[in-house]
Amino acid sequence: MNDYLSMFLETLFGFTALFFLTKILGKTQINQLTPFDFISALILGELVGNALFDKEAGIGKIAFAIVLWGVLLYLTEISTQKWKRTRVFMEGSPDIVIYKGKLIRDTMKKSKLDINQLQHLLREKDVFSIQEVEYAILETNGKVSVLKKAASQTPTKQDLKVASQEVHLATTLINDGEILYDNLQEKNLTEEWLLEQLHDQGYIRPAEVFYAEYIRDKQLFLLPFTNRNHSKFE
Incomplete structure (x- = not known):
């Protein structure tokens, strides 16, 4: 019984510690994974590794830890669906890193995002100059969504000889x-x-x-x- 209680406490500790680790690392460290996808991959990999290579870890204990982890993830998903205020805390929220063509340095610092990383993310969107960007939003999965300036959109207003119009964010x-x-x-x-x-x-x-x-x-x-x-x- 003490072994199961110890595993219960250790799993809860791992769940909490890894969650806050993803917050500390910042969104760009997670890349395409959401924070909880990242946590789940780490924990499940560790559990499977223990099942395969740890001779002292019995099947019953490993199964208990997997079920407990699954329940924790399920409760997390339910809480974010049922209580909207928990979504921002548990899943994070998008952040504007470029607003009306200007870099928001405070947001970049908070998200652990430097200018080289931002340029890399913009190039993935076929944007090779920050001057082309009216708005850029850092999503919770570490990707950047881009709204170009009117003159740089495809086809461009310059090519069509049409006067540029102001761009508004939804x-x-x-x-x-x-x-x-x-x-x-x-x-x-x-x-x-x-x-x-x-x-x-x-x-x-x-x-x-x-x-x-x-x-x-x-x-x-x-x-x-x-x-x-x-x-x-x-």
Whole structure:
């Protein structure tokens, strides 16, 4: 019984320690893996290695550790789905590293991202000069999403002899039926304005909307939770 209790405590410690390790390493160290994919790969590899090469580790103990680890991952996924506030803490959130053509040094420092790494990530998006970038977002998997300046988009405005237009970044205003007030405030929008936009498109409450995206000078883009026109398969 003491052996299982010891394994339980050690697994919990490993789960917590490796989670915080991924936070310390930063997003670019994980590359394409999400933090929990990275943790799972390490732990499961270690468990399988113990099962194969550690003569003192019996099948029962290894199975117990694997099941316990699986339960922890399952509970983590459930918590991020059920409680939205845990998503940012557990999974991280995208960070803007280039805003209106300017590098955000504080964000780069927080994400352990230097200029050479950023240039490498941009080249993967076929961007060979920071001057071409209007917005760049460091995603939770360590990749960079890029929105080029209008003059550098394909086909370019210069090639088409069309006057360049200002580029606007899309902003999420509703997620899972909940208003993101910080984003509203950032765009100098009010809740009353948002509700009016919902009513204009036939929605009564934000709880009816799964996702709402705002781009300046465009109609608010809405996705409902379900197709309200079809309650069953036809």
